[in-house]
Amino acid sequence: MTETNSVFETRSLSIFYGTFMAVTDINIHIPRYKITAIIGPSGCGKSTLLRAFNRMNELYQGVQTHGEVLFDGQNLYEKGVDPVEVRYRIGMVFQRANPFPKSIYENVAWAARIHGHKGNMDELVESSLRQAALWDEVKDKLKQSGLSLSGGQQQRLCIARAIAVKPEVILMDEPASALDPIATLKIEELMQELKQQYTIVIVTHNMQQAARVSDLTAMMMLTGETRSGTVIEFDDTTRIFTRPSDKRTEDYVTGRFG
Amino acid sequence: MVIINKQSKETRPPMRKTFESEIQQLKDELLVLGSMVEQQVTESVEALKKRDIEASRRVYEVDTQINTKRYDIENQVMIAIATQQPMAHDLRLLASILEVAGELERMGDYAKGIATVNIRMGDQQLLKPLIDIPRMAQKGADMLHRALTAFVNEDVEAAKVIPPEDDEVDALYTQVYHELMMFVIQDPRTIERANWLLWVAHNLERVSDRVTNICERTIFIATGEMKEIKSSDDESKKK
Numbered sequence: 001m002t003e004t005n006s007v008f009e010t011r012s013l014s015i016f017y018g019t020f021m022a023v024t025d026i027n028i029h030i031p032r033y034k035i036t037a038i039i040g041p042s043g044c045g046k047s048t049l050l051r052a053f054n055r056m057n058e059l060y061q062g063v064q065t066h067g068e069v070l071f072d073g074q075n076l077y078e079k080g081v082d083p084v085e086v087r088y089r090i091g092m093v094f095q096r097a098n099p100f101p102k103s104i105y106e107n108v109a110w111a112a113r114i115h116g117h118k119g120n121m122d123e124l125v126e127s128s129l130r131q132a133a134l135w136d137e138v139k140d141k142l143k144q145s146g147l148s149l150s151g152g153q154q155q156r157l158c159i160a161r162a163i164a165v166k167p168e169v170i171l172m173d174e175p176a177s178a179l180d181p182i183a184t185l186k187i188e189e190l191m192q193e194l195k196q197q198y199t200i201v202i203v204t205h206n207m208q209q210a211a212r213v214s215d216l217t218a219m220m221m222l223t224g225e226t227r228s229g230t231v232i233e234f235d236d237t238t239r240i241f242t243r244p245s246d247k248r249t250e251d252y253v254t255g256r257f258g
Numbered sequence: 259m260v261i262i263n264k265q266s267k268e269t270r271p272p273m274r275k276t277f278e279s280e281i282q283q284l285k286d287e288l289l290v291l292g293s294m295v296e297q298q299v300t301e302s303v304e305a306l307k308k309r310d311i312e313a314s315r316r317v318y319e320v321d322t323q324i325n326t327k328r329y330d331i332e333n334q335v336m337i338a339i340a341t342q343q344p345m346a347h348d349l350r351l352l353a354s355i356l357e358v359a360g361e362l363e364r365m366g367d368y369a370k371g372i373a374t375v376n377i378r379m380g381d382q383q384l385l386k387p388l389i390d391i392p393r394m395a396q397k398g399a400d401m402l403h404r405a406l407t408a409f410v411n412e413d414v415e416a417a418k419v420i421p422p423e424d425d426e427v428d429a430l431y432t433q434v435y436h437e438l439m440m441f442v443i444q445d446p447r448t449i450e451r452a453n454w455l456l457w458v459a460h461n462l463e464r465v466s467d468r469v470t471n472i473c474e475r476t477i478f479i480a481t482g483e484m485k486e487i488k489s490s491d492d493e494s495k496k497k
Contacts, residue, residue: 207343207345208343211345241345241346241349242345242346242349242350242482243346243350243481243482243483244346249346250346250347253345253346254274254344254345254346254347254348255273255274255277255345256273256274257273
């Protein structure tokens with residue numbers, strides 16, 4: 001993986017909750033137009049690391065970020081970088097689908113509008129919903145509330161909402177953990193489509209899902225006396241799930257701990 | 259946490275008891291299959307040596323049981339894959355069990371082939387007393403026994419020393435071949451009877467060749483590397 005193909009590069013990234021060092025010494029490159037999965041036992045800092053990629057941790061009290069997160073070469077944590085702008089360019093989809101209590105149409109249009117979208121809004125809504133593989137299911141009921149959709153549809157609506165502002169990256173935090181298997185597979189298929197245009201980083205507890213959808217996998221776990229989370233192995237997904245280099249990764253992916 | 263690179267049962271944290279016991283059961287079944295095949299190899303030759311047709315028919319019967327057992331193992335592996343979603347070491351082990359069960363079944367077919375020779379020979383007498391052929395059988399069965407033990411114990415070191423022993427079997431095969439050719443040259447009417455024994459020797463040579471495949475799988479389970487163990491009888495390397 002060459003650096004020029006990296007969307008993100010972290011340098012000595014550590015994240016503190018107050019005095020507790022939750023994540024430490026992360027040095028990884030996230031490649032462009034690939035799906036990178038972050039796996040590891042509960043509480044090892046996967047979501048914390050994910051949120052560092054679009055400065056979402058700042059929405060939590062007392063979180064401090066040390067080190068650098070380079071996005072297309074620029075440190076996101078430099079003075080003068082607008083976190084709101086960062087979050088437009090690096091979208092996020094959460095575990096629980098969280099559509100706004102507005103119409104399906106407005107869910108997609110709203111962020112684009114306040115972001116100053118000047119073009120044809122109908123076209124944007126349609127293309128975003130199409131990209132999220134939801135258009136055919138909702139095209140006749142765009143005025144209905146986003147909350148009237150099923151869980152899987154709501155999650156795809158959130159993905160449509162995220163891509164309506166044309167981000168470069170989509171961060172996904174357990175996007176399918178609240179969905180049934182069919183809805184899960186739809187999201188996974190959708191991810192394969194989306195990676196043609198976007199870089200995706202996904203946190204998942206479901207190892208089979210990581211194995212199915214991702215190109216690269218970062219294995220995190222708590223290490224050292226501080227019991228802080230760090231990436232212990234980062235490699236091609238096929239390698240991680242067939243012959244990982246680190247014994248701890250092996251034990252985790254084979255279900256011996258975690 | 260201490261990093262232990264060597265992969266073995268002892269170092270694996272005690273989770274997934276059900277899966278572990280399924281794996282253990284599969285290994286046990288594989289050992290049973292292996293010992294059936296081992297016995298078939300030596301008994302098919304013993305039957306030929308004694309020209310005991312009944313004994314050869316029994317080899318046929320056991321071969322059917324071997325085939326059934328192979329399918330049972332295959333089925334259990336499929337179930338384990340479907341229900342336990344094995345990864346990494348577990349996946350390599352299960353895939354290798356499938357492979358090795360297939361190898362054993364084919365080795366069983368070689369023994370059956372030897373039984374076929376005895377039955378088809380009918381009233382014909384053996385061209386010569388069998389000396390080297392039983393040695394080949396014994397050596398092949400011994401190699402198989404140790405290769406399978408190494409496989410279930412995931413003992414890479416033990417697996418590595420077995421394939422070179424194939425040279426002994428090859429040397430015996432060459433010897434048998436030359437001896438039989440001498441008979442044919444001296445009296446061309448012996449062709450058919452020489453051919454029967456050549457067939458037998460060839461089958462035994464194949465048995466020990468397949469032992470190498472089992473050893474390769476043992477190394478693969480431990481290291482994840484799929485490598486062919488080069489045998490010294492590789493003709494392409496000879497000048």
